[in-house]
Amino acid sequence: MNKNSTTLAKSDIQHHLHPYTDARQHEQVGPLIIERGEGIYVYDTDGKQYIEAMSGLWSVALGFNNARLIKAATDQLSKLPFYHLFTHKAHAPSIELAEKLIEIAPVPMSKVFFTNSGSEANDTVVKMIWYRNNAIGRPERKKIISRVNAYHGITAVSASLTGLPANQRGFDVPLPGFLHVSCPHFYRYGKPGESEEQFTDRLAEELESLIVQEGAHTIAAFYGEPLMGAGGVIVPPKGYWEKIQAICRKYDILVVADEVICGFGRTGKMFGCETFGIRPDILITSKQLSSSYQPIAAILINEAVYRGIADQSHTFGTLGHGFTGSGHPVATAVALENVRVIQEDNLVEHAAKIGSHLQERLRALQGHPLVGEVRGVGLIAAVELVMNRDTKQPLMAVGRLGKYLASRAQEHGMITRAMGDAIAFCPPLISSVQEIDRIVEIFITSLEETYHWAESQKEPE
Incomplete structure (x- = not known):
């Protein structure tokens, strides 16, 4: 019988040293425990579904349960x-x-x-x-x-x-x-x-x-x-x-x-x-x-x-x-x-096609006040967030905007990655147009939430 999520999380905190993780912070917040995968989605131990917009670590081309x-x-x-x-x-x-x-x-x-x-x-x-x-x-x-x-x-x-x-x-x-x-x-x-x-x-x-x-x-x-x-x-x-x-x-x-x-x-x-x-x-x-x-x-x-x-x-x-x-x-x-x-399955050609769609959808956000640059080729992209589009300045310290947006996206059921203030997208090659649209929709929602949060964090002039 599988251990429940609370027991697993406690055990993880006690025994794991995680890569690319603040070990002391991890002692406080614990892990998101992923239990299974299906297509471009993964599910945590509470059954919550997440779109894996990063293909795990830029890597799961065929999704998470290819027979x-x-x-x-x-x-x-x-x-x-x-x-x-x-x-x-x-x-x-x-x-x-x-x-x-x-x-x-x-x-x-x-x-x-x-x-x-x-x-x-x-x-x-x-x-x-x-x-x-x-x-x-x-x-x-x-x-x-x-x-x-x-x-x-x-x-x-x-x-x-x-x-x-x-x-x-x-x-x-x-x-x-x-x-x-x-x-x-x-x-x-x-x-x-x-x-x-x-x-x-x-x-x-x-x-x-x-x-x-x-x-x-x-x-x-x-x-x-x-x-x-x-x-x-x-x-x-x-x-x-x-x-x-x-x-x-x-x-x-x-x-x-x-x-x-x-x-x-x-x-x-x-x-x-x-x-x-x-x-x-x-x-x-x-x-x-x-x-x-x-x-x-x-x-x-x-x-x-x-x-x-x-x-x-x-x-x-x-x-x-x-x-x-x-x-x-x-x-x-x-x-x-x-x-x-x-x-x-002609997935290279498929990636080129849906990659163009991803790039087009993201580039449509170029006018947003938080979006400094949208960049990418094929089925890999990034949106760099800035507080001032003219000076390209971050919110007080590099990484605050990216970290906040990634956390909002995860709350809305999408796993992405913040590299400083650049939000990366690297969905599996098998993704559909509809799934790409859903990735962008969650990003837009998270972007708006990040914008309102960032405005509230501004120091008084």
Whole structure:
């Protein structure tokens, strides 16, 4: 028999340390305990229904009870619940998934390496880049360039790639050798009188200046999300990726695309690289790879990168890196079925269609006094809240507006996410037009409530 919600909540407070949570505040407020899911909805232990407007963590493409994914997991558990890929071992699901990923990759790729999460994958990629550069006689090329507000994970290395203060404060990261250039957010960081094209040129010049200053012979790779997710759903300005890649190629610097959020239809194309014209040497994917029914991530590397790694492993007699769960048979079986469903049900095209509807509905709110910017591509969007549309100022402190609106949305039966004062939307790929409309309706209601609350919080003039 299931414990009642009060007993579960008390136990959670006593025994859980939650990620991305104020531990002391959690002792007071406790958890929202989610018990089951159906379609794009989840239900708490009191039976209350919530639209999951964030797909969990940007990740549940097929909703919360897809029968084919459940069957794939069950069948594989019955047949081979675990085996590893160490020392020349293999199993069919990992072989078939690797083959599928190479087949659908946005640019020619050579090999796939599996990990359990995007953070592990990005940590692994940095090690692979260092390993390869040692192998090909470039041991001085070790520095990695990422961006302010980027999100690439939370291990010591991947958190060093990340450019968000909340993921670095108190952890003694970034580690040495990890550099950050400006965030490509024109609304926030464009200078007065600067055009979007001039802004893009300035960011490209900044990157090249950093490379020259550090010494191109010391720079290994440039790391970026096609569209920045957790940093606020930042859509790069027109021409940005074209100019960034040109500089990287000029100085023989690898381009790494972190597709953990963008991959598998989120931007209206199978990969964000296709949406923004990126031709990476290395590509990382996770989250929607398995709709997060199983923990899995995949690293795709091109032949040039593989060649150095393979030669070095031969010299040493092994590639001394891997995880117990790398290419886990249940995870790879579920991911393979997930990709097949996305393809067979034309969900990338569907995401592009309903994504356009989401963008249109949200952009209609651009005139609201609290709405500073509406941004997004495909089925991922954000609305940034401000108290003053001219100065783009928040309510006393960044995050107060976002936190209040997210709490109102949850009260009205929708789970979203506040990134500072930007409210994110990332509904499952299976969402209908009617469900998108309901998401927007709840947001509008919550926006009005937030507006009236914010007005009451203003300091007297």
